[in-house]
Amino acid sequence: MNDPIQKLVEIFSHFPGIGARQARRFAYYVLTRDSVQIKNLIDSIQEGKKTVIACSECGRLFSRKDAKLKLCDICADSKRETSLLMVVARDVDVESIEKSDIYHGYYFVLGGTVPILDEKPETRVRISPLQKKIEEKIKTGLKEIVLAFDLNPEGEHTVQYVSKTIAPLVEKNSLTLTLLGRGLSTGTELQYSDSDTIKNALQNRASVK
Known part of the structure; x- marks a missing residue:
């Protein structure tokens, strides 16, 4: 069976700008949180995957309130400078x-x-x-x-x-x-x-x- 600590370290080490030492610190930090904090983290990630999409115009990630929404607030703003x-x-x-x-x-x-x-x-x-x-x-x-x-x-x-x-x-x-x-x-x-x-x-x- 894979070591769960090492597995977390490997996951965090793929984050931008995160080295092996920081990844290990993150792993231990997460594993020492209580069940409520862990659940909040998991729920936030899952909710983000459901509601956050890339804007069809600029490619920027944004959280949409309407399932039909495809533009972020910036691209949807007609008052911005088109030049x-x-x-x-x-x-x-x-x-x-x-x-x-x-x-x-x-x-x-x-x-x-x-x-x-x-x-x-x-x-x-x-x-x-x-x-x-x-x-x-x-x-x-x-x-x-x-x-x-x-x-x-x-x-x-x-x-x-x-x-x-x-x-x-x-x-x-x-x-x-x-x-x-x-x-x-x-x-x-x-x-x-x-x-x-x-x-x-x-x-x-x-x-x-």
Whole structure:
């Protein structure tokens, strides 16, 4: 029989940014909770699997109150700026940007970043859906695409891959392609940046060269 402690450690070790030591701490923490806390955890996960879906427009996860609902609150908001589309790696990046209260355009969640040595980047991220989304947004007035990725080697590699892939659409339709500017320091992850830092980065965004 498999060791239940080790099984939990293996499960937690697959979580983003979690190493073996943290995974083991999580395992022991969970196993020392009382039955009520464990039940709440299990119920929350099961409820989330039933009600949380990916937005059909941007790919962002959201909790729907109506079974027929397919759009998140951002994509369903007709008052947002149709001329702007920001491409981010993860759902949590959308939350960080929204807290800054300076960006009011739409989003597209790429689903991750592209490792530098990856030979099949198209299997890592949602690049084809992004191209289709850009084509759709052009019809409703899209003028600028903002690439908002972590300021680290993998994030910069993703910028290169995405900008190269969508270049034909950008050039054909005279779109502006920009990056977050001054404000974010090297190595910074968007999800850990405060609102003022993100505001500065958005206000000082620069064109992709």
